[in-house]
Amino acid sequence: xxxxxxxxxMDCAEGRAANLPCNHxxxxxxxxxxxxxxxxxxxxxxxxxxxxxxETNEMASLIITEDRKSSTLILPHATLRDTAVYYCIAxxxxxxxxxxxxxxxxxxx
Amino acid sequence: SQTIHQWxxxxxxxxxxxxxxxxxxxxxSNPNLYWYRQAAGRGLQLLFYSxxxxxxxxxxxxxLSASRPQDRQFILSSKKLLLSDSGFYLCAWIQQxxxxxxxFGPGTRLTVL
Numbered sequence: 001x002x003x004x005x006x007x008x009x010m011d012c013a014e015g016r017a018a019n020l021p022c023n024h025x026x027x028x029x030x031x032x033x034x035x036x037x038x039x040x041x042x043x044x045x046x047x048x049x050x051x052x053x054x055e056t057n058e059m060a061s062l063i064i065t066e067d068r069k070s071s072t073l074i075l076p077h078a079t080l081r082d083t084a085v086y087y088c089i090a091x092x093x094x095x096x097x098x099x100x101x102x103x104x105x106x107x108x109x
Numbered sequence: 110s111q112t113i114h115q116w117x118x119x120x121x122x123x124x125x126x127x128x129x130x131x132x133x134x135x136x137x138s139n140p141n142l143y144w145y146r147q148a149a150g151r152g153l154q155l156l157f158y159s160x161x162x163x164x165x166x167x168x169x170x171x172x173l174s175a176s177r178p179q180d181r182q183f184i185l186s187s188k189k190l191l192l193s194d195s196g197f198y199l200c201a202w203i204q205q206x207x208x209x210x211x212x213f214g215p216g217t218r219l220t221v222l
Contacts, residue, residue: 043199097143102152
C-alpha cells in the first residue's frame, strides 16, 4: 500500500470547517483513499473513501487532486465530538489497512 | 445489520501467562477478518488477517498467533505473554470487495504486568 503523510496535529474552532490534508504521492491507480477516525479508547470509525472523484457523505467531504497525489478531508462544521485522531490510508485490493500516526484534531469551543 | 463483538473489553495478565482474545461477527458471511494492535500513542499495526476458515496470514513475526475455527470467529492467542504485548487489540471485518469499508470492533485493552 502507498505510504501516506499527515500533519501530526491541528486545532479547529467549533462550528468552523476543518480541512485535513494528506499526501500520498506514491499511490497507484487501483488504490483507494480511505479516511478513518479514532476517538480515544474506541475502535476506528469509517468516514469516507474515494478513488478519483470527490466524495461527500453525511460526515465529511473528500477532495482528491487530479494527479491523486494528495487529498483533503473536510469536516464542514466541526463540533467538539469531532475531536479525534484522523487517519488517511491508501488501500489496494490486498484488503489490508495500514494506519500511520494520523492527525490529532482538537476542536476548541 | 452487521455487528462485531470482542471480549474481554479489558484484561490484565502477568508476563508469561497465556492469552486468548475472541472476535465474532454477526449479520454477514464469509468476511475477511483482521487483528490489529495499537500501542499507546501509536498507530494501528496489522497483526493477522484471514480470508476464510483456517486461512491465516501473519504480517509481523512475534509470539502471537491467530486462528479462525468458524466463518465468523477470529481468535488471537499467545502461549506466553511479554510486556511488549500490552496494547489495544482491535478486530475488524470487511466483505471481500476492495472498495468496501472495514468495520472495527470495540477493542480489548490488554495490560501485561
